[in-house]
Amino acid sequence: MVNSVLPSSLISSSSVKELVINSTHNSTEATSMPSVYVARNPAMAAAEIISHEEIPTIDLSLLIRRSEKTSADERAKVIQQIGEACEDWGCFMVVNHGVSEDLQRKMIEAYLDFFDMKEEEKQRYNSKSFIDSVVYNSSFDQTTNEVLYWRDTLRTTVHPTFNSPDLPQNFRLISEEFSRRTREIVKQLLIAICEGLGIEENRTEECLGLASCYQIISGNLYPPCPQPELALGLPPHSDAGLLNVLLQNNSFPGLQVMHNGNWVPVQLIPNSLFINVSDLLEIFSNGKYKSLLHRATVDKKMTRLSVATLIGSSWEGVVVAPAAELVETEPAAFRGITYKDYIRHYQTGKLNKRPLAAMRL
Numbered sequence: 001m002v003n004s005v006l007p008s009s010l011i012s013s014s015s016v017k018e019l020v021i022n023s024t025h026n027s028t029e030a031t032s033m034p035s036v037y038v039a040r041n042p043a044m045a046a047a048e049i050i051s052h053e054e055i056p057t058i059d060l061s062l063l064i065r066r067s068e069k070t071s072a073d074e075r076a077k078v079i080q081q082i083g084e085a086c087e088d089w090g091c092f093m094v095v096n097h098g099v100s101e102d103l104q105r106k107m108i109e110a111y112l113d114f115f116d117m118k119e120e121e122k123q124r125y126n127s128k129s130f131i132d133s134v135v136y137n138s139s140f141d142q143t144t145n146e147v148l149y150w151r152d153t154l155r156t157t158v159h160p161t162f163n164s165p166d167l168p169q170n171f172r173l174i175s176e177e178f179s180r181r182t183r184e185i186v187k188q189l190l191i192a193i194c195e196g197l198g199i200e201e202n203r204t205e206e207c208l209g210l211a212s213c214y215q216i217i218s219g220n221l222y223p224p225c226p227q228p229e230l231a232l233g234l235p236p237h238s239d240a241g242l243l244n245v246l247l248q249n250n251s252f253p254g255l256q257v258m259h260n261g262n263w264v265p266v267q268l269i270p271n272s273l274f275i276n277v278s279d280l281l282e283i284f285s286n287g288k289y290k291s292l293l294h295r296a297t298v299d300k301k302m303t304r305l306s307v308a309t310l311i312g313s314s315w316e317g318v319v320v321a322p323a324a325e326l327v328e329t330e331p332a333a334f335r336g337i338t339y340k341d342y343i344r345h346y347q348t349g350k351l352n353k354r355p356l357a358a359m360r361l
């Protein structure tokens with residue numbers, strides 16, 4: 001086997017997947033990648049502490065299947081667990097969440113089928129705009145292009161208006177169902193989180209406009225990478241919305257979260273979903289719950305697929321600000337903003353500078 005560097009002409013490939021396919025067509029296995037994908041300083045990467053702590057796992061059955069049988073004590077216990085996880089970690093895993101194993105599998109397969117389509121077919125959806133309704137692109141922030149990330153992505157806006165690519169054939173049906181189910185989980189979680197903060201259910205709707213929440217789902221493909229120690233699938237970032245739900249294909253623990261200054265790989269638990277606090281929830285909770293800093297790493301041999309469901313407030317119907325209930329006793333830590341304006345700000349800022357910082361008072 002001859003070692004080779006992926007030729008620089010391939011940097012112009014429109015996707016990481018195409019880059020990898022083209023390099024294997026050269027019948028030599030690439031052992032390094034174009035330098036534009038070098039996202040990590042090897043010395044700094046070597047000095048990082050990877051801490052194998054366990055992220056809290058919460059059984060949602062009592063919250064999701066809320067019935068007369070659920071005692072107030074039982075519900076209060078789950079709400080307390082969620083509040084503690086949001087405060088200590090900014091994230092948690094959930095089990096018994098109501099998205100069937102079958103639907104999880106179908107959603108992952110539908111994305112894999114999409115990424116397997118011919119590049120020309122996928123390129124119909126290529127766009128650099130964050131607010132187009134169906135967007136296929138690569139990396140993360142192609143506008144700055146100083147570093148590219150080892151990820152291809154298909155992002156669709158699914159609520160309040162549902163959008164989908166036309167192909168693969170069953171993508172529309174599956175993603176519609178998946179979006180509806182995950183939206184329901186997030187609504188229940190947000191109601192529970194607010195209850196824990198002393199904010200009543202009707203006020204949650206009034207402040208966040210959840211009935212018309214803006215929801216995006218994003219399939220992320222991380223193909224095998226010749227130099228995983230130097231590349232990143234996604235750089236450290238926090239998400240813009242309220243809560244993010246992540247489903248993953250469990251090939252390897254590629255998602256890492258920042259906790260007490262260390263990177264913690266998110267453990268793989270069959271049938272679980274990963275939930276993280278995002279920027280608007282940090283604003284709404286007046287900084288009590290911290291928007292999670294996270295990143296995606298890649299592997300030399302394995303492909304990873306994740307499906308991120310990003311749920312924000314209503315697009316422009318509400319101004320998200322620290323809840324009035326919380327600023328009775330403490331000063332407001334953030335100014336208010338609509339999701340639409342926050343996304344504009346988030347998109348134009350540099351990814352690695354946390355966009356939320358500019359909202360602080």
Ligand SMILES: O=C(O)CCC(=O)C(=O)O
Pocket residue numbers: 218220234239246254255294295296306308
């Ligand atoms: O793929 C992952 O694990 C992370 C995805 C993510 O952070 C995102 O889509 O914002």
Ligand SMILES: [Fe+2]
Pocket residue numbers: 237238239294308
């Ligand atoms: Fe993210």
